[in-house]
Structure formats: C-alpha cells, structure tokens
Amino acid sequence: MITAEALTKNYGTKRAVDGVTFTVQPGKVTGFLGPNGAGKSTTMRMVVGLDRPSFGNVTVNGRRYAEHAAPLREVGALLEAKSVHKSRSARTHLRALAATHSIPNTRVDEVIELTGLGAVASKKVGGFSLGMGQRLGIAVALLGDPQTLILDEPVNGLDPEGVLWVRNLARHQASQGKTVFISSHLMSEMALTADHLIVIGRGRIIADAPIEQIIGGSNVPTCRVKTDSAEDLMNALAAENVQLTRVDAQTIQVAGLDGRAIATRALDRQILLYELTPVKQSLEEAYMALTQDEVEYHSHLGNELAATSTGKQG
Amino acid sequence: MSTATMKRPRSAAPGAAGSGKLSFPGVLRGEFIKFFSLPSTMILILATIVVMVAFAALGAWLIGWSMGMAAESPEMAASMGDMGEATAALPTSGLAFAQLIIGALAVMVMSSEFATGAARSTFVAVPTRQPVFWAKTLMIGIVSAVVATVSILLSFAVAKPIAGAYDLELVFSSEALQRAMWVGVLYVVMVSLIGMALGALLRNSAGGIVVLAALFFVLPLAMGGFSALADWLAKAMRFLPDQAGAALMQLQLAPGGLEQWQNGLVVAAWIVIPLVAAAVVLQRRDI
Numbered sequence: 001m002i003t004a005e006a007l008t009k010n011y012g013t014k015r016a017v018d019g020v021t022f023t024v025q026p027g028k029v030t031g032f033l034g035p036n037g038a039g040k041s042t043t044m045r046m047v048v049g050l051d052r053p054s055f056g057n058v059t060v061n062g063r064r065y066a067e068h069a070a071p072l073r074e075v076g077a078l079l080e081a082k083s084v085h086k087s088r089s090a091r092t093h094l095r096a097l098a099a100t101h102s103i104p105n106t107r108v109d110e111v112i113e114l115t116g117l118g119a120v121a122s123k124k125v126g127g128f129s130l131g132m133g134q135r136l137g138i139a140v141a142l143l144g145d146p147q148t149l150i151l152d153e154p155v156n157g158l159d160p161e162g163v164l165w166v167r168n169l170a171r172h173q174a175s176q177g178k179t180v181f182i183s184s185h186l187m188s189e190m191a192l193t194a195d196h197l198i199v200i201g202r203g204r205i206i207a208d209a210p211i212e213q214i215i216g217g218s219n220v221p222t223c224r225v226k227t228d229s230a231e232d233l234m235n236a237l238a239a240e241n242v243q244l245t246r247v248d249a250q251t252i253q254v255a256g257l258d259g260r261a262i263a264t265r266a267l268d269r270q271i272l273l274y275e276l277t278p279v280k281q282s283l284e285e286a287y288m289a290l291t292q293d294e295v296e297y298h299s300h301l302g303n304e305l306a307a308t309s310t311g312k313q314g
Numbered sequence: 315m316s317t318a319t320m321k322r323p324r325s326a327a328p329g330a331a332g333s334g335k336l337s338f339p340g341v342l343r344g345e346f347i348k349f350f351s352l353p354s355t356m357i358l359i360l361a362t363i364v365v366m367v368a369f370a371a372l373g374a375w376l377i378g379w380s381m382g383m384a385a386e387s388p389e390m391a392a393s394m395g396d397m398g399e400a401t402a403a404l405p406t407s408g409l410a411f412a413q414l415i416i417g418a419l420a421v422m423v424m425s426s427e428f429a430t431g432a433a434r435s436t437f438v439a440v441p442t443r444q445p446v447f448w449a450k451t452l453m454i455g456i457v458s459a460v461v462a463t464v465s466i467l468l469s470f471a472v473a474k475p476i477a478g479a480y481d482l483e484l485v486f487s488s489e490a491l492q493r494a495m496w497v498g499v500l501y502v503v504m505v506s507l508i509g510m511a512l513g514a515l516l517r518n519s520a521g522g523i524v525v526l527a528a529l530f531f532v533l534p535l536a537m538g539g540f541s542a543l544a545d546w547l548a549k550a551m552r553f554l555p556d557q558a559g560a561a562l563m564q565l566q567l568a569p570g571g572l573e574q575w576q577n578g579l580v581v582a583a584w585i586v587i588p589l590v591a592a593a594v595v596l597q598r599r600d601i
Contacts, residue, residue, distance in 0.1 A: 049441040050434060050601040066441035070335040075438075083434035085352065085426060092351040093435070099344035100439045102334025110330055140435060145331035 001026050001179055002047060002148065006056035009042050009203075016042045018203035019056065024181045026147075029174045031194030031211070032183040033287065039203040040183040041079070044152050047181075048077050060148055072101045076141030077150040081133035081157065083140075086126030090117055090136050093125065098143060111139040116165075130157030138166070148179040155189055167193045187287045191215070199287065214287075215280070221258040226250050226275035227266070236269045237262065253279065341440055342449040348432075349423065349453060358419040359457075362412045363465040369408030370469030371476055377401060378480025399565070401482050402490035405469040406498040406563065410556075413505040414527060416461060420454050420506035421522035424513030424592075428601075437601045447514065447593050454506050462502035466495050494563050501559040504585050505530065508555065511588035514596050530556045555584040 002024035009017040017039040024030045034040050045051040047058050049066045057064070060075055068074040084093045094108045112121045115135040120128070125136065134157055141149055149170070155163045170193055174180045184190050190197060190211070197214050199207040207214055227233050230252055234244050242256040254262055259276050266273050334340065349355055377400055427433040440446045470491075474484045485491065508529070512522040534554055541548035551557055552572050558580035561571050572580065 045600075048438045050437060052598075052600060070333075071441050072336070072439050073331065073333075077438050079434050079438070080431060083431045085348070085430045085432045087353060088348070088351050088432075092347060093432075096344040096347040096351070097435060097439045099347055100340045101332075101336055102340050103331050107331045143331065 001062075002058065002060050002150075002181060003062075004043070004047075004056070004058040007043065007046060007053055007058050008055040009039075009046060009051060010054040016203055017046070020200065020203070020205050021056075022198050022205060022208055024179055024198075025196070026179040027174055027177045028195040029170045029180045029182060029193055030196045030198060031190035032181060032198050032200065033185070033187060033190050034183075034200035034206075035185060038200045040185075040200060041152050043200070044077070044079060044150050044181070044183060047150060048075060048079070050079070070101055070144070072097070072103070072144030073146055074144075075148045075150060076144060076146040077152075078134070078137040078141045078154055079150075079152050081130060081137050082125065082128070084125045084133075084136065087124055089122050090125055090128075090139070091121040093136070094139060094143060097140060101144060103143060107143065107145075111142045114142060115139040131159060131162055134158055135162070138169070146178075149173055149181065151180075151182045153183055153185070155184070155186070163189070220255050222253065222255045222279040223257065223259050223262055224275070224277045224279050225252050225254055225262060225273055227252075227271055227273050229271045232269060233266060233271050233273075236265045236271065251275075336440060336442075336445075338445050338449065341445040342452060344439075345446070345449045345453050349457070354422070355419065358415055359461055362415045362419075362461055363468060365412045365415060366405075366408035366465035366469050367472050369411065370404050370473040373404050373407040374401075374473040374476035374480075374482070374484075377404070378477060378482060381480055381482065399490055401477060401484055402488055403494050403563075404473040404477065404484065405466045405491065406494045408465075408469065409498055409501060412462075412465065413502055413530065416458055416502060417505045417509040417526050417530070418523045420458065420509035421513040421526060422519050423450055423454060424510050425517055425519040425522050428517035429519055433601050443597055444593065447596055450510060451507065451589060454510050455503055458503050458506035459499055462499040463495075466498055470495075490565050493565060497559070497563040500581065501563070504555060504559060504581055507585050508588050511592035514592035515588075529554075553580055555581065558584070 004020055004022050006019045006021055007017055008015070008019050020039070020043065032040050032043070042051060046053050047060065047065060048071075049064070059065075060068070065071060065075060084090075088096075091108065091112065094111065095105060098105065098108050112118055115138050117132065117135050117139060120132060125133070128136065134154060138151070138154060141151065151166075151170070154166050158166065167189075170180050170182055174195070182190075182193065194211055197207065197209065197211050198205060199214070224247070225233065228250060230246065230250060234246070234252060237244060237252075237254060237257060239256075242254065245253040245255075247253055257265075259278060263273065263276060427436055436446055437443055470484065470486060477484045505526070509522065509526050512525050513519070516522045516525065534551065534556055537547050537551045537554070541551060548570070552561070558572070558577045561568060562574060562577040562581060567574065571577075
C-alpha cells in the first residue's frame, strides 16, 4: 500500500506536484493517468526517495521507503528505461543491484528469463532498443520479488506482445495481493489494465475512483435515437432534466432518460423509432473531459493562451 | 528482439529472491562488480602503471646520462650536488602524470552514475544513499592504494638496473625511498578521493576532471608564477594538496615550508573535507 499525504514538489518556482493525497491499495492495479508534465514521474520518484518532497510525505506499507530494511524486496520500480551504464551488460547491472541485498545470482537469471532478455543479457546495454531497455527496467523491478510494483510508463517502446505481457504481469501481481501502481498517458491501455484510476493534471489529483465510475462519468444515461419525426419526439421528451441535442435530421442525442423511458414516450405519441442506442462514454472521452483544463502543453496557440489564463486563476 | 517471446508471468519460486537485507558489505560488493565490469577501468589502471614505469625508466636514464656529462665538466658536477635524493625519488617520479589518470578514473566512478542515469537504479536499491558513497570511497581508496603500490614497486624494479648501469645505487630499504614510496601511495589515494568527491559534487565527468587537473596542475603553476610578486601567494601555496603532498615525500624540509606534521594535516584535510562535503550534498540533492 502506498499512501501519499499532501505530497508537494517544487522545482524552483514551478510546482510540479501540488499537495496530492491518495492511497494505492494492494490487490488491485492502480493506474496513474495524466498528460505529459502532469507530475506522474515526479510523484513516483518521491515514493522511492529519489526526489525529496517539498511538503507532505509518502509511505510504502506504513514507512518511508528509505526506512525499510530491504527496500528492493519492498518496492520494485521502473522509473525510466535505461537507468544503466551504457558499457555494462544487462546481467552485470542486475548482479550489481542484486549484490546490495544479497539476492542470489539464480534470481538474476530468473528475471532475465522472465523478461525475455536471455539472448541479449551479456550484451552492452548501450546497444539496446527502447523496448529492450524497458524489459531490463522491469527485470530490475522484479529482482527482489517485491510486494509493491511501481512502473512509470512501462509499455513505452514495447511491441504489442510486450504490451500484452506487461498487462498480464500487472494483473497477475495484483491477483497475488500485491500493490501495482502504473503510470501512463495512454487511456486505452489503462482501460484494459487498471481496476482503479488516479487521474492527475497540473500536479493535482482530478479523479480518484474505480475505473467503471470514471468511464460512467456523470452517471447520466445517454441515448442516441433515430426517427423520421424528430421534431415531435423532441417535444415529447422535453422535460427539465432532459438535454436534447439534434445531431442531424433524423438523429437526436438524449441525455437524462434511459432507453425504456424514451421508447415509452414515443409509443404514447405513436412515433416510430428505428434506432435506440445507449451511448457509453469511453475512457478516452472521460479523460479528455477531466483533463481539458489541466493539459500543460497544448498544441494550438489559442488553447495555450486559454491554459495560461486558467493557470493564473488557479 | 521484437519476436522474442516473453514468458507468462508467474510468481517466483518461494525464496528465489532470498531474504537478504540491504547491507554495507553487499553494497560494497555491488560497487566492485560495477567498477570492474567497465572496460575503461582496466584501461585507466594499466595506463597509470605504464606511465609510472615509463617515467622511472626515463628518469633513471636521464640521471645516469647527466652524471656522465658531469664527470667531464667539474663545474656542472658542482652545480648538480648530491644525486642520492633524486635517485631515491625515481620510483615515484611518474606520480605527477599518473595521479591525473587514476584521478580521472575516480571522478568517473561517481559522475558516470549521473551521466548515464544508472544513479536511479543505484539509489532506488540503496535509498539511504550514504552506504553507496562510503562503499565507493572505500573501493577507490583500496584500488588506488593497490595500483600506486604495484606501480611504484614495478618502477623500482625497472629503474634499479638502469640506474645500476650508471653506477647509481637504488636501495629499496633506504629511508628516502621508503618515505617517497609510502607517502606516494598516500598521495595517490588523496588525489583519487578528491576526484571522487568532485564527481559527486559536479555529477559531470568532464567538469570533475578539469577541476581536478586545475587543482593539481594549473593552480600550483599559476600561484608559483605570481608568488614572486606577492609573499602571501607563496605562503598560501603551501596549502595546496600537491605542494603539501610533495613536501611530505621529502626527508628534508624546504626552507619556508610547513612542518611535516602540518603537511600531514593539510593532506588529511584535503581528503576529509571534500568527501564530507560531497556526502552531505549527495544526501540533500535530488537524484
């Protein structure tokens, strides 16, 4: 379990992480989602003590990470691919880290096999592709067979097979009762991997909820209806809590009524419906809705100005 | 690689990762594994030894040659004085250059961690940080002492027969040679530890090596050049690490120099102060 309380990090005058409080529970995969520069990596670096919090604190299983007697057995962390000397082989890198905790070399060979690095383990890391670097980073994280896994963008640079492997690994570790904390800016990946989501933007927590709840969003049922009598239908459905949007001549989007209620009212007025589709918000849309004001780097000048003014208000 | 098969994740066999805790001997072992896994380590160690031996051989030949010249002209012989001390210094004559090579190696032991990003792995494994610093200190101390001892002994073995050919006697047990040898080892350890501290403070290989070279080459030269202009410069110069170290290697005190115990203190301060400063900065700064 990871517990952060009012965790804050300032770099000079810039506040990278702004008083975040959250708990990462064991037995679940917790996704840490946010745009680039939102503070994901900084938060994770503070968990393992590479960065010192400016305010607040963060503990792993009740203690600061550095206070554990065997940190590598407590937390396995992949922070950035290629956190290795380029002239060193993957195996030597792992053995040197294993030596600090008296982890046997058999375990080093085991994680090399587990991550599919067997063929390149004796080669210099400098020649590794991004994907191989990620696998080595994951091998390091697994070395101490830790209770808690922290993976910062683990699928970056991996091929589809590798992505699937990371997903299975995360789910498997969580099913063993371990704490799994994965950051990503890919919402689609998180939708498939995570049970719980913590969404961060501009250093602040925007959402912290089970994944279904975030996809469910506002919990207002929305349906898309097709009919030839669009005007009549809109009159029939109009009510205080119902939002009607005319999509085209035949199509209306109805928010605030479920399919049964729409069909019942249409039947009362003898209006023929030939399509009635519940619209489910995707994680992508939920994420965009959540983070639209929080994105650090917009691609258009107009948005950039908007973001700047938002920033000043905040 | 893209076709390599990743095995299905499985939990490790019970006890596969053992149950060892983070320990200083473990950290030290890890540092030695890292140190000797780099090709540059052996190259720089060999270069140090070669430079030492080459200077000793060249020096022995030069002294012998000038002795031959002196035998022909009495005026020159008078100006040269006693060659005994110069001969005794032969095995350590390459130190001025060798120190920079092994010093650079020591800088990189720390700076390369930061330059390559390996520091992230290192300090996640050892989040208390200090064990890594002191393990590196101990390792650098041991390695530089061993390399200095071996290269001085080899230099002696090579210089002795060359000097002998010119009827110059190089006696291993002589007080001058023994002092030059053991203080020479201490001197190399000092240079290496200053180098490592610079690597930790600057986190940059080139920067650390430049500062180290400035401290041992440029600063003494510059201060020596201007010392005729200002008396305080000559006095301050005695506190430079190479001046104190070189003075400590001599049997006789130079006029106007520090007492030997004072030279010893200066050398000790140059070892302790940079290390403590580096250890404190390493603890406080983000990785």
